[in-house]
Amino acid sequence: MDVPASLLMSSGMHAYVAVKASLHASDSSVFGLSEVETNALAKRFNNYRHDIVNGVLIKGHPINVVNALGELGYRVVGTTGEAEVVWTMQRDI
Template sequence: MESPNSTTNPNSLTNNVVTVPIPILPSEGTYAYVFVKGSLYAKDSAIFACSTDELQALSKRFQISTIPIDNGVMMKVAPSLVINSLSQLGYKVISSTGEAEIVWTLQREL
């Protein structure tokens, strides 16, 4: 006689186990994000989350120094020029929000 927990027994608890497959997502890359805040009419930009090397590259490109602000730096450069320079470092704009003052989110794959 078979035991009550046998896999051939239709009333066995092991037959009542439900398995839910978890979909395997394709491996996604790791990204870095930078935020640029400014106005299309202004000649200064706030930049957030740039690495020290990236900030040095921007400072050399525009031959100006950065002004520290909370969580970032301010540069006396139009946002469009900052965004174009960051694109040369591998960033691309993935979103923007605002009207008079806009925040652009840029992303680069690491």
């Protein structure tokens, strides 16, 4: 039985991050970024960052944070939640 190409996983390496926030919030928690990526993201949001357990709090609407991570090479691969949403994002390394 042949497996469709669209179902095959790439053999490359990936990095994953998670963004957690409410769509009604003005800040977003981001988990899994490197220090360089954290600094680049903070620069996009007036250099505001607050370290939290296993991540960083960015003062920015979650959609803007997700879009900024997209500019760093990440893409959304999954979401979950209702009142508070978690976006799982992936980039090739």
